[in-house]
Structure formats: structure tokens, C-alpha cells
Amino acid sequence: MNTEKDINIPKMLETLRKTRPIIHHITNYVTVNDCANVTLAIGAAPVMAHAKEEVAEMTSISSALVLNIGTLDPAQIESMLISGKTANEKNIPVILDPCGAGATTLRTESAKKLIKDLKITIIKGNASEIATLADIDAETHGVESGAINTTPEHAARILAEKTGATIIITGKEDIITDKTTTITIRGGSPMTGKITGGGCMAASITASFASIEKDPLIAGTAALTCFNVAQQLAEKKSTGPMDYRKNLIDELYNLTPEKIKDHQNYEKTRYS
Numbered sequence: 001m002n003t004e005k006d007i008n009i010p011k012m013l014e015t016l017r018k019t020r021p022i023i024h025h026i027t028n029y030v031t032v033n034d035c036a037n038v039t040l041a042i043g044a045a046p047v048m049a050h051a052k053e054e055v056a057e058m059t060s061i062s063s064a065l066v067l068n069i070g071t072l073d074p075a076q077i078e079s080m081l082i083s084g085k086t087a088n089e090k091n092i093p094v095i096l097d098p099c100g101a102g103a104t105t106l107r108t109e110s111a112k113k114l115i116k117d118l119k120i121t122i123i124k125g126n127a128s129e130i131a132t133l134a135d136i137d138a139e140t141h142g143v144e145s146g147a148i149n150t151t152p153e154h155a156a157r158i159l160a161e162k163t164g165a166t167i168i169i170t171g172k173e174d175i176i177t178d179k180t181t182t183i184t185i186r187g188g189s190p191m192t193g194k195i196t197g198g199g200c201m202a203a204s205i206t207a208s209f210a211s212i213e214k215d216p217l218i219a220g221t222a223a224l225t226c227f228n229v230a231q232q233l234a235e236k237k238s239t240g241p242m243d244y245r246k247n248l249i250d251e252l253y254n255l256t257p258e259k260i261k262d263h264q265n266y267e268k269t270r271y272s
Helices: 009-020 031-041 056-059 074-090 105-117 127-133 152-164 192-196 198-210 216-236 239-254 257-263
Strands: 021-025 043-049 062-070 092-095 120-123 140-143 146-148 165-171 174-177 182-184 268-269
Touching: 009 216, 009 257, 021 031, 021 056, 021 074, 021 198, 031 043, 031 192, 031 198, 031 239, 043 074, 043 152, 056 074, 062 074, 062 198, 074 105, 074 182, 092 105, 092 198, 105 127, 120 127, 120 198, 120 216, 127 152, 127 165, 146 257, 152 165, 152 174, 152 182, 165 216, 174 198, 174 216, 198 216, 216 257
Parallel strands: 021 043, 021 062, 062 092, 092 120, 120 165
Antiparallel strands: 140 146, 165 174, 174 182, 182 268
16 A cells, blocks of 8 residues: 555545445354445445355456354355455455454354465454464454454554455554554444444445555455544534444445544554
């Protein structure tokens, strides 16, 4: 990525809403409705197709693919591999959410197989999931992040070097990195941790921006900035978690250039 390039997030959001790309999900059935709703709210068109008999066809008419192993089983992994290979053949970006990697052998090995067999554009997870895939000691509490034996940025950089993918770690500060640049995004709301699906939603929004922006570092920055701004605005008017969930979707839908410019907070660090 050229770190001197201006990241015009309002312009990217405008492009996304004008083009309304199709985002194919093979995802977590616990949060599938939230993923569909945030994809619609940000301006894209969600599709959720899991059957191996149709995933290749559905992927071929899509502009990005989300693979989320939150409620995985072997049949789902088979569908993910079929869909991912179709995406690779057609140069469609693939976003992997290795939900719960490190918690069980099945989750960890399934995520590693997807990374090995597919060209993944962006891997988005919490710190312990990313550290696990980078072969760094980490503790995972179910699908929630635990302690890791390094800094999140270092874990992300190691995995970026291993895989060639752009890595996103979500947390109190979101970190996006490739082999040369790290972007730290601040903001968001702790209320997101009080509802299910915050990370899954982030993957859907990331895929939406990756469908219209070729540089995954820029796409990830735009996606997480928009998500964090919406979180901040939703928190201000929410009385509890369910109210917050509703307001979060509404704030994504009602994002404007002015709201983004007033609340965006990110910085870039380049390393050799």
C-alpha cells in the first residue's frame, strides 16, 4: 500500500452504495441475520448460500466472499473450499473469519486448511485467533479472545508474512496490517461486546468494502472506521444491548460523510 495515498472513506462508501455489490456468505448460523442486516445497512447485497451444490454458482455472481467458521461442520468446510476456489479463479476477494480458532482442534485445523488451500485476501479475527494461526502461544475462551504471548500487532505481522493476506485484529483498538504497513483504528464501543456477532458483522462490512477497493489494507480501514463510527453513535442513544443492536444497524444505514469525518480516528505506521 502507498501510505501517502489518501484514504477517502466517504467516497468509498458512496461508491459501495451506488454499485450495491453482492456479498456471498458461508457463515455462522448464530449471527447470520445480523451479518445480512449490516451488509444491507452499509449498502451491499447479502447472499447466504451453504449447499455445496450451489456455492460455486453463487460465488461466481458475487463481488466478495465471507467464510466464517463460527458454527462449522465438515460439510460446511467442503462448501467453503468449493466456494473459495471459485472466488480465487475469478479474482473475487475472500475474507476469512477464523471464529474460535484455538478453542478446539477442529476449528484450528479447519482454519489452517482454508488458509493453505485457498488464497485468502483478508483474515479477520481477535488477538488469540490470529496468534493461534500464526503458531504463537494463545488462550482462547470459546469464541472470545484470551491472552497471547506477544503483542497483537506482532502476531498480525507474523501471520501476514506467513500467508500473504492482510490481517485484521479487532479489539479495543483495531489493527490492520500487511507486510509493510500497520493501521490502528480507534473508537468503537464496549457495548458491541454485549451482543452476539460483533466480529461477524465486521467481516461482512469488510467484505463489502473489499468488493469495491482492490487494496485490502484500504478496504479494511474504511470498513472498520465506518463500523467504529456507527458504534460510537449507537452507544450514545442506547439503553441496553438489544437497543444498541437496533441502533447500530440504523447508524450504519444513516452514515454520512460528515459523521465519518467528525469521528474517524486512525493512524498509519510503516515498517521495513
